[in-house]
Amino acid sequence: MKHRDFLLSATMAALTLPGIGAMPLAMGQEPRQHIDVGKLPQQATLVEDVIVPMPSEVFGVLDKLGSPNWHDVLRPDKPPVPSARPETALLLGNVIAEGFIAVEAQEPEQVKKIGRTVLELSKAMGVSKAVVARSSAIIEFADKKDWPRVRRELDGALTDVKQGMDELHDEELAQLVSLGGWLRGTEALAQVVKRNYTKDSAGLLHQPALLDYFDRRLAHMAPRLRSDEVVAKIQKRLPEIRPLIGEADSEISQQSVEQIREIVHDLVNAIAPIP
């Protein structure tokens, strides 16, 4: 990764913590058992610096919870490439997340189709150079049914696309890629949880920091992006999810899971309308 990327990440990722600066973490000492998160500086609690997990982190857990019928979750139709760049960015994230579902369903032809679509959308965004090798690798490993490797390449494609956009100073579009991927991943997750509800599986939807992060990112986006019809719709509906995902340690009910699914399904349909 290039030095500039690190510095960009660093400014986003790290915030100074004077509030806990007096913590006795002297050399060789054991860490403090408790910190007062309420004393974190305002910027930290505003979650400007949330690490958005890779889709494979969520799908890895779902693997351990059982074997859902992923074929039913898969959206096999290829959505049309939008003319508006914000919508293309959202769709790109969406399609990469779809790739993970196709991997779970172990559908090589679908994965290969997704690999080609990722390249097509990356071209439309001007970042295909960063993604060509990934796209080829996705197709190659799908042919070999090497699913762990396909997952790794899909994770890598997401990272490469976002870095490519950062290099083009399209950081806000890179955030839309993340958001598009998160929405499709959340829709799939809610669908799987709904069909085989358990407290543990529903708990995977407890993602308050991520919701707040995306909410804030949308709020601070350039007006030309926020005025896009699909982006505006997401910005309007995203806060509806917040009360449904529960507080820490509280259960997310079956009804809430269904409500979350309905909201994200509506948003995914706006990003990737079925032709």
Add this chain to the structure above:
Amino acid sequence: MKAFHKFVLAFFCLSLLLPAHGWATIDDALSFALEAADPYVKEGFTVREDYWGGDLPVKQQKAIVHQLFKGNEYWFWMGTDVENARVSVHIYDSDGNLAEVEHWQKPHMAAARIVPKTTGSYYLIVEIEKSDRERTHWSLAYGFR
């Protein structure tokens, strides 16, 4: 896994090509974080190809919020290129309780492991505990399985 080893090797080679002083960067710090990660890759951890970093004065901490999922196991690896520096990384849950199940510190690197009891937000607290530099570059990587 093979690709990851090549990646680590490439970083080491790059470090050797750099002048000994004056060009210390977060990239160099990353090579140590990845060196710390290497044994865990052999244990089945997938290392994310994305990293975080910056520079810090001694005794000043930084926090990163991370969404972690119950059912996964995570290692966070922190590295620095500064000789004799001592760094640390610790993980706290959303209530501020220490949540890691183990941690270690070695020259140039530190790490912490967590098996989240709940899905939700966690705070990663990184610190330069000791260094002879005014500001010390650091880098953080993580893996999961």
